[in-house]
Amino acid sequence: MDTLTPLTPKQIVAQLDNYIIGQTDAKKAVAIALYNRYRRMQVPEKLQQEITPKNLMMIGPTGVGKTEIARRLAKIVNAPFVKVEATKFTEVGYVGRDVESMVRDLVSMAVSMVEKDKFDEIRPEVRRDVDKKLVKLLAPGVKKEQKQNNNDFMSMLNNMQNGQNLGSIFNNNNDTVDSDPDSNAEVTDEIRNRRLSVKEQLDKGLLEDEEVTIKVEESKKVGPMDDQMGQMGLDMSGMMDSLMPKKTITRTLPVKEARELLIQQESDKRVDHDEIYQRAIELTQNKGIIFIDEFDKIAAGDKKNSGEVSREGVQRDILPIVEGSRINTKYGPVDTDHILFIASGAFAESKPSDLIAELQGRFPIRVELNDLTEEDFIQILTKPDNALTKQYVALTRADGIHLTFTKESVEEIAKVAFELNNSNQNIGARRLSTVLEKILADILYEGPDMQMGDITITREYVHEQVGKIAADQDLSRYIL
Numbered sequence: 001m002d003t004l005t006p007l008t009p010k011q012i013v014a015q016l017d018n019y020i021i022g023q024t025d026a027k028k029a030v031a032i033a034l035y036n037r038y039r040r041m042q043v044p045e046k047l048q049q050e051i052t053p054k055n056l057m058m059i060g061p062t063g064v065g066k067t068e069i070a071r072r073l074a075k076i077v078n079a080p081f082v083k084v085e086a087t088k089f090t091e092v093g094y095v096g097r098d099v100e101s102m103v104r105d106l107v108s109m110a111v112s113m114v115e116k117d118k119f120d121e122i123r124p125e126v127r128r129d130v131d132k133k134l135v136k137l138l139a140p141g142v143k144k145e146q147k148q149n150n151n152d153f154m155s156m157l158n159n160m161q162n163g164q165n166l167g168s169i170f171n172n173n174n175d176t177v178d179s180d181p182d183s184n185a186e187v188t189d190e191i192r193n194r195r196l197s198v199k200e201q202l203d204k205g206l207l208e209d210e211e212v213t214i215k216v217e218e219s220k221k222v223g224p225m226d227d228q229m230g231q232m233g234l235d236m237s238g239m240m241d242s243l244m245p246k247k248t249i250t251r252t253l254p255v256k257e258a259r260e261l262l263i264q265q266e267s268d269k270r271v272d273h274d275e276i277y278q279r280a281i282e283l284t285q286n287k288g289i290i291f292i293d294e295f296d297k298i299a300a301g302d303k304k305n306s307g308e309v310s311r312e313g314v315q316r317d318i319l320p321i322v323e324g325s326r327i328n329t330k331y332g333p334v335d336t337d338h339i340l341f342i343a344s345g346a347f348a349e350s351k352p353s354d355l356i357a358e359l360q361g362r363f364p365i366r367v368e369l370n371d372l373t374e375e376d377f378i379q380i381l382t383k384p385d386n387a388l389t390k391q392y393v394a395l396t397r398a399d400g401i402h403l404t405f406t407k408e409s410v411e412e413i414a415k416v417a418f419e420l421n422n423s424n425q426n427i428g429a430r431r432l433s434t435v436l437e438k439i440l441a442d443i444l445y446e447g448p449d450m451q452m453g454d455i456t457i458t459r460e461y462v463h464e465q466v467g468k469i470a471a472d473q474d475l476s477r478y479i480l
């Protein structure tokens with residue numbers, strides 16, 4: 001993944017265009033900041049160290065796409081990315097998440113990325129071996145004990161006298177990840193032949209729904225202590241894992257699910273975890289991106305506010321991370337000097353200048369997002385791949401309804417939403433959801449019980465459903 005040429009700024013914007021209407025300046029600024037990471041990696045190493053990222057602050061009213069940009073970004077950048085909310089953090093020493101957890105989350109993200117890459121790389125060979133095992137499970141050999149003696153109790157006594165331990169007597173299921181299903185069984189010529197045909201069928205994908213019983217290691221549970229221990233650079237669950245015997249559970253599953261589980265476990269055994277952690281840390285340091293949402297909420301703002309002291313505390317805690325410092329994680333120490341930070345906030349009650357000066361200085365690039373227009377609303381309703389109208393069309397399909405929106409109805413919805421934003425509180429595109437939900441309420445309620453067939457939403461229908469409410473200011477304040 002390091003060698004891949006990344007998307008160019010134009011390509012990044014083109015991708016974002018599929019989901020975010022307007023806000024060109026913000027999209028461009030974000031795209032440039034991302035591409036600069038790649039540029040930096042191309043300069044001589046000595047100089048690389050000198051080039052720190054120009055962090056970015058997105059400022060704009062509520063509901064115009066700030067968080068949406070972050071969400072989409074996460075999917076298109078081929079780099080560790082986490083989005084955190086500044087309001088979730090508390091000053092060191094108080095109960096709550098400490099700011100360093102954002103770096104730990106970022107490394108965890110990087111670890112899963114590198115791990116996935118590595119797993120994908122070895123998948124063909126692992127799959128081959130797992131399929132071999134599946135063949136043996138589907139056409140098992142004849143159990144040796146059963147051949148010797150049909151009386152279980154007698155065979156047990158016999159075995160005990162022969163010095164076998166109890167475990168291997170009771171445990172006939174030799175299908176743990178490591179062990180060979182044949183180790184305690186006899187494979188006759190007949191079985192060998194059967195396996196040939198089973199293998200053929202398996203390769204053709206004909207046995208995917210056959211059930212097999214496998215033993216799998218119980219999945220790791222992440223304890224609440226993990227985060228705390230990570231702070232000290234300790235891998236708590238890792239330590240517990242190596243101290244305690246692996247717990248295995250027996251599960252009966254269709255072949256296709258069993259295969260995935262076995263591949264997962266087998267891959268986990270074959271990779272070099274230290275190497276993965278090392279690469280993940282490098283990736284985090286050079287390419288990591290942390291998006292801090294609701295950044296304005298930690299600005300002091302209104303001096304009357306009593307939460308102010310601790311907000312400034314959070315800023316002071318964040319500062320060293322943004323300036324560059326070394327954070328302990330359970331995978332090893334991480335230097336934050338070259339991590340890219342994108343902060344975002346409405347700054348309605350506070351201004352960026354209310355942040356402590358040092359922090360302001362660390363976010364030199366500022367982009368403003370614009371208020372959305374009525375025309376933007378029309379686009380938002382219809383254009384993105386996940387546009388609201390498309391979502392409702394797909395949802396009502398479940399009730400056998402073919403929903404369509406006329407062009408005029410969409411214009412009407414946009415108009416109603418826009419006017420409501422003006423007359424009541426401006427909540428941006430979020431208004432579209434409340435209006436649309438209201439318009440479709442009857443259909444969503446009656447849908448499953450009636451054969452509605454084709455339904456066309458017209459301008460008149462929109463008006464009928466929300467016209468009265470929208471016209472009544474007091475009413476609309478609560479309902480739309």
Ligand SMILES: Nc1ncnc2c1ncn2[C@@H]1O[C@H](COP(=O)(O)OP(=O)(O)O)[C@@H](O)[C@H]1O
Pocket residue numbers: 019020021022023061062063064065066067068069380384428429430
């Ligand atoms: N410019 C836009 N293009 C497409 N959808 C948008 C846009 N702005 C807002 N939305 C939609 O409105 C909702 C709220 O937007 P969000 O990005 O969370 O707002 P905020 O700017 O307050 O972070 C999201 O569901 C998003 O899909």
Ligand SMILES: [Mg+2]
Pocket residue numbers: 066067068293294
């Ligand atoms: Mg937001």
